[in-house]
Amino acid sequence: MHKHAPVELTVLPEELKIIVPPNTSLHRALLSMGLPVNFPCGGAAICGKCKVRFEKGAPEPTLQEVALIPEEERKQGWRLACLAPLPHDAVVHIPDSMRLQSYVAGEKVLQRGVNVKPFVRKVHLNVPLDRLGKAVSEVALVSEELRAVLPDLSVEFSLDALRRLPRVLRAANGSVTLTLFRNQLIDLESGDTREDSYALAIDLGTTTVGLLLLHLPSGQTIDYAAFPNPQGRFGADLIARIAHAAQKENAVEEMRDVLMENLAEVVGHLCLVHQISPSHIYLIGFSGNTVMTQIFWGIDPRYVGQVPFKPTFHHLLAQTVEDLPRPLDKAKKVLSFPLIGGFVGGDTVADLLTAEFDRKKPSAKWLLLDIGTNCEVVLAYKGKLLAASAPAGPALEGAKISQGMRAIPGAISDVREKDGVPHWSTVEDAPAEGICGSGLFHVIAYLLEQKVILKDGRIDQPAGHPYWRDRIVSDDNGVPKILLLTPQEGAVREVFLTQLDIREFQLANAAIRSAWMVLTRQSGITAQSIHRIFIAGAFGNYIRSEALLSLGTIPRVPQQRIRFLGNASLEGVRQFVLDRGNEQRVEELARKAEFVELADSPEFQEIFVQQLNFEVFKENERE
Numbered sequence: 114m115h116k117h118a119p120v121e122l123t124v125l126p127e128e129l130k131i132i133v134p135p136n137t138s139l140h141r142a143l144l145s146m147g148l149p150v151n152f153p154c155g156g157a158a159i160c161g162k163c164k165v166r167f168e169k170g171a172p173e174p175t176l177q178e179v180a181l182i183p184e185e186e187r188k189q190g191w192r193l194a195c196l197a198p199l200p201h202d203a204v205v206h207i208p209d210s211m212r213l214q215s216y217v218a219g220e221k222v223l224q225r226g227v228n229v230k231p232f233v234r235k236v237h238l239n240v241p242l243d244r245l246g247k248a249v250s251e252v253a254l255v256s257e258e259l260r261a262v263l264p265d266l267s268v269e270f271s272l273d274a275l276r277r278l279p280r281v282l283r284a285a286n287g288s289v290t291l292t293l294f295r296n297q298l299i300d301l302e303s304g305d306t307r308e309d310s311y312a313l314a315i316d317l318g319t320t321t322v323g324l325l326l327l328h329l330p331s332g333q334t335i336d337y338a339a340f341p342n343p344q345g346r347f348g349a350d351l352i353a354r355i356a357h358a359a360q361k362e363n364a365v366e367e368m369r370d371v372l373m374e375n376l377a378e379v380v381g382h383l384c385l386v387h388q389i390s391p392s393h394i395y396l397i398g399f400s401g402n403t404v405m406t407q408i409f410w411g412i413d414p415r416y417v418g419q420v421p422f423k424p425t426f427h428h429l430l431a432q433t434v435e436d437l438p439r440p441l442d443k444a445k446k447v448l449s450f451p452l453i454g455g456f457v458g459g460d461t462v463a464d465l466l467t468a469e470f471d472r473k474k475p476s477a478k479w480l481l482l483d484i485g486t487n488c489e490v491v492l493a494y495k496g497k498l499l500a501a502s503a504p505a506g507p508a509l510e511g512a513k514i515s516q517g518m519r520a521i522p523g524a525i526s527d528v529r530e531k532d533g534v535p536h537w538s539t540v541e542d543a544p545a546e547g548i549c550g551s552g553l554f555h556v557i558a559y560l561l562e563q564k565v566i567l568k569d570g571r572i573d574q575p576a577g578h579p580y581w582r583d584r585i586v587s588d589d590n591g592v593p594k595i596l597l598l599t600p601q602e603g604a605v606r607e608v609f610l611t612q613l614d615i616r617e618f619q620l621a622n623a624a625i626r627s628a629w630m631v632l633t634r635q636s637g638i639t640a641q642s643i644h645r646i647f648i649a650g651a652f653g654n655y656i657r658s659e660a661l662l663s664l665g666t667i668p669r670v671p672q673q674r675i676r677f678l679g680n681a682s683l684e685g686v687r688q689f690v691l692d693r694g695n696e697q698r699v700e701e702l703a704r705k706a707e708f709v710e711l712a713d714s715p716e717f718q719e720i721f722v723q724q725l726n727f728e729v730f731k732e733n734e735r736e
Contacts (some may be wrong), residue, residue: 170203391440454708463685
């Protein structure tokens with residue numbers, strides 16, 4: 114082959130093909146194909162999670178690949194997609210663990226009763242066309258009939274509404290339904306269509322996107338769906354996304370587009386399943402951290418990550434968006450929650466609404482932790498709210514963990530001692546092939562209890578525990594690891610936890626601990642005096658309180674003070690969309706919360722270093 118000849122890449126199992134210039138990186142080739150693949154570190158070659166297997170044309174391994182991939186796997190053709198060049202024709206198999214696959218989950222979400230007074234409402238009128246001769250205009254006649262129903266409402270007719278009014282008014286002999294957002298007329302239809310009114314409530318997470326399809330007249334949830342945020346291909350955490358935004362001119366549009374395409378695909382599926390016309394989805398309400406919110410609106414987030422860490426806007430935003438893909442393009446309005454400051458965004462405000470932080474007694478001391486890629490912490494005391502963002506990083510979501518994975522079938526989610534040996538639980542009881550975020554908490558807490566992991570995080574050979582004697586080994590680079598499960602024990606592959614995995618978890622855990630310690634010290638209260646601790650986040654909802662307490666992730670309080678909220682952000686958006694009376698509450702919660710920049714706190718680094726140890730220090734829980 115001529116040295117400048119183009120290269121053909123074949124991707125399995127789909128057998129997709131693409132022609133690229135020689136020595137193009139596999140990372141760039143896969144992105145150009147539009148494949149939904151996961152690059153946790155954004156292609157920075159530091160996590161080793163984007164492993165693919167070359168069936169043909171494997172390039173020579175780089176030094177980083179030698180360090181990150183065991184020799185036996187390298188011989189089998191495994192390489193890192195972010196590093197591997199394509200000097201000649203190649204056939205590459207992309208494993209399921211690297212794919213960002215959308216899925217729809219018809220499961221129930223914990224929901225609270227709500228007063229149904231949605232932002233979008235429909236009004237049916239029987240307009241007497243025989244009185245048109247005495248009216249000044251068609252608008253005047255319709256407005257007169259509308260005032261009889263809503264006397265205090267003055268409705269604005271857009272140019273689009275004026276163009277459609279003559280035909281719609283006569284199609285059903287004056288029977289017409291007006292759709293209103295606040296005092297704006299956003300749609301009109303012939304006949305009585307009051308029951309055909311829907312909205313989407315979306316929790317725009319860094320790692321996972323959750324959404325609810327809502328029936329506005331009744332306030333009922335029609336369905337729930339969730340899918341991995343496809344922006345994961347540009348990096349697993351906010352810093353990686355910000356870095357990508359700064360790399361090229363259209364990077365923000367690129368990240369926004371992949372999200373919108375995935376969102377449109379899921380919403381289209383829901384509309385098909387429930388026989389709903391997309392034209393009847395009038396409103397999209399969403400919450401997300403500051404970076405996710407700005408990317409949704411197409412606003413460059415890079416300056417949020419630079420001093421003085423300020424967002425472009427902070428208020429509740431209600432806009433008409435013209436460039437949404439089908440079927441989202443039928444939505445007349447998009448609402449996003451107000452932001453608090455730094456990386457603490459609308460998802461935290463939605464958490465606070467769900468937990469009713471504005472309705473607690475002034476003397477009550479409450480602590481909220483939304484555990485995820487970015488962990489938000491809010492402390493309420495003496496009528497005040499302090500909010501901070503803990504840089505937990507993506508380790509708690511499985512990224513940067515050797516065999517970390519999303520909470521999909523086969524992920525270890527829990528472990529309990531039974532008859533002197535561990536009994537492992539996996540998602541949907543599927544054969545084990547990795548560890549998800551909640552599983553990481555439970556596994557490390559269990560191994561600490563077994564003294565396989567010491568308080569300083571080192572792996573040790575525990576005396577008197579023969580079960581672990583042959584399960585503590587070293588990899589090709591001499592790094593200790595703990596073998597949890599083998600194929601002979603029913604696992605898909607060897608599942609292990611390395612010393613580096615434990616160090617990554619220690620960093621994340623210490624960041625969370627340090628955040629609430631800084632807030633309690635600034636407020637002058639003890640951690641033990643906190644009356645209630647709320648654990649938010651769909652991920653955090655699956656962690657047992659005993660694990661959180663033993664690892665020191667949360668203050669050491671009686672278990673009855675701990676409340677798990679599930680996806681409180683999504684629930685907060687649902688309540689907001691269905692009850693416009695919550696608008697003032699949301700804006701007040703955001704206004705009242707005082708953002709604490711941990712990077713500016715002289716105590717944070719000192720506390721952080723202390724909290725790397727798993728020991729729960731009483732000294733740090735004093736006044």
